Amino acid sequence: MGITALIPDMTIGQLYVEAESRWGEIWDENAARLLVLLMFPRKHRKIMELHGDMIEHGQPVMTVFHRPRDEVKLLEEQNFDPRSASYQFVDIASSDLGPWMQQLMSQEKWLRSTIDVLPVPFSMGVPAQRGFEPISMLCFRHPDVDALERYYLPFPPKSIPGKCFVSLPRRQAAELARQQAEVLGVGRLEKKAKIIQQATPVETLPPQVKSQDEASLDAVMDNFSDQMLEEMASEVEEVVNVELPFAHQKTEKAAEPIKSNDESLDGPQSPIENVQIPEVVEAEPEIEMSDVEIEFRALVTELLEAGVEPSDMMDDPRWEDISERAMAIGFETWPVFLQLTAVQ
Numbered sequence: 001m002g003i004t005a006l007i008p009d010m011t012i013g014q015l016y017v018e019a020e021s022r023w024g025e026i027w028d029e030n031a032a033r034l035l036v037l038l039m040f041p042r043k044h045r046k047i048m049e050l051h052g053d054m055i056e057h058g059q060p061v062m063t064v065f066h067r068p069r070d071e072v073k074l075l076e077e078q079n080f081d082p083r084s085a086s087y088q089f090v091d092i093a094s095s096d097l098g099p100w101m102q103q104l105m106s107q108e109k110w111l112r113s114t115i116d117v118l119p120v121p122f123s124m125g126v127p128a129q130r131g132f133e134p135i136s137m138l139c140f141r142h143p144d145v146d147a148l149e150r151y152y153l154p155f156p157p158k159s160i161p162g163k164c165f166v167s168l169p170r171r172q173a174a175e176l177a178r179q180q181a182e183v184l185g186v187g188r189l190e191k192k193a194k195i196i197q198q199a200t201p202v203e204t205l206p207p208q209v210k211s212q213d214e215a216s217l218d219a220v221m222d223n224f225s226d227q228m229l230e231e232m233a234s235e236v237e238e239v240v241n242v243e244l245p246f247a248h249q250k251t252e253k254a255a256e257p258i259k260s261n262d263e264s265l266d267g268p269q270s271p272i273e274n275v276q277i278p279e280v281v282e283a284e285p286e287i288e289m290s291d292v293e294i295e296f297r298a299l300v301t302e303l304l305e306a307g308v309e310p311s312d313m314m315d316d317p318r319w320e321d322i323s324e325r326a327m328a329i330g331f332e333t334w335p336v337f338l339q340l341t342a343v344q
Contacts, residue, residue: 002052002061002167012062012091013158015166023060026172031059031093035135035157037115038088040142043314045086046334052167055100059093061167064160067324070126071152078149083320085145089157101140108142115139116150117157130155292326296333300340310341 007015012035019027040048045065052061066089068075068082075082092100104110117135120126135157141147153160289297299322303313313319326333 001170002055002057003170003173004050004052004165004167007164007166009161010164011159011161012064012089012164013156015062015164016158019060023168026060026168028059028093031095033059033091033093034097034138036090036092036097036138036140037117037151038090038140039085039145039148040088041084041144042086043311044142045088048086048088049165051100052165054103055096055167056169057093057096057099057167058169059096060169061093061096061100062091063165063167064089064162066153066157066160066162068152070124070154071120074120074150074152075148080146080148083317085141087151089160091158104140110140110142111147113139113141113147115148118150118152120152120154126154128154130159132156290329290331292322292329292331293336296322296326296331296336297340300337304340310337313337 015022020029038048049063066087068087072082090100101110105112114136115138117137119131119134120129122129122131132153132155139148299316299318300313303316304310308316323333
C-alpha cells in the first residue's frame, strides 16, 4: 500500500529534479518510467487522487490533473464532451503500472487505447503557450467515457502546473520519514537531544556531639522553664472576678434602645418585591463566509432538496464554475460537501 501526499504549485518535471533530495533511497533514478493518461467521470476524481493508498507499488507515483479551457473547442470538434471527464496524467514506473491498473481493468472494466497529445495551435493565441513534440502515450478510460484520439495541451505534460499528488511506498516511506513533514519533502527532522541535569550531591554533616558542660546547662534550662510554667498556672487559679459598681447601670441603658428597636419592628413593614435580573445572552460570534462558500452551500442544499444524489451533483453545470472560483481563492469545497451531505 502507498501513502499519498499533496504538493501544491508543482509540476512533474520539478519533482524529477528534486526527487533524490525529497525521497532519498526510495527514488531509483535508473528505474524505467512512463507517462500515461487516465480519463474517468469527474465524480470519481476524489477516489483517483488517493488511488495509491490502495495499491502496493515500489516507486513513487506522481500525478497531476489538467482541465481543458482554451482547448475545449478542439475536443468538441472530435464529437467529445470535455465536461464529461477528468484528465489525470500519471508518471509511474513500468513495474508498477500493472498493479496500478489491475483492479480498474478487471473489476471496473476500464478500456485501454493509445492517444496523441499535441500542442495547441499557435493560431489560437493561447497565453503562456510552449511548443513541444507530439507525444503518443497509453490512455486508460472508464467505460462511461467516450473514446478520444487527440488531446491538446498549451505546454508539455510534465510542465502542467498545479496540485501534484505523490504516492510513496508505505513501508519505505515509514523508514525514511516518521512524520508528515518528511513525507511532504521538507527533510528529516533531527531528534532533540535530551539534556539530563545531574543533581549536585549534598554532603551530610555528622551529628554534633555535645560536651558535658553544654548537656548540664540544657538540663538546668529545662528545669527552670518547667518551674516557671507551674507558677504561672497557680497564679491564674488565684484570680477572683470582682464585679464593677457601674455594670448594672450600663446594662439597663443599653437595653433601652434595643426595646425601642423592637417596637419599631412591630410596626407595618413595606413588602419587598422580587426583582428579576435580566439574563445576559452572549451572542455567538458569527463565522464569516466568503461569497463562494455561501454560493457553494446554497447549491448543494438546493440539489439535496431536489433529491439529487451526492455522487451526481458534480454533473450540474454550475458545479464546475463554483469549483474553479473556489480553487482560485483557496477554498476547499470537499470538506463542506461532506458536511452538508452527511447532515442529510
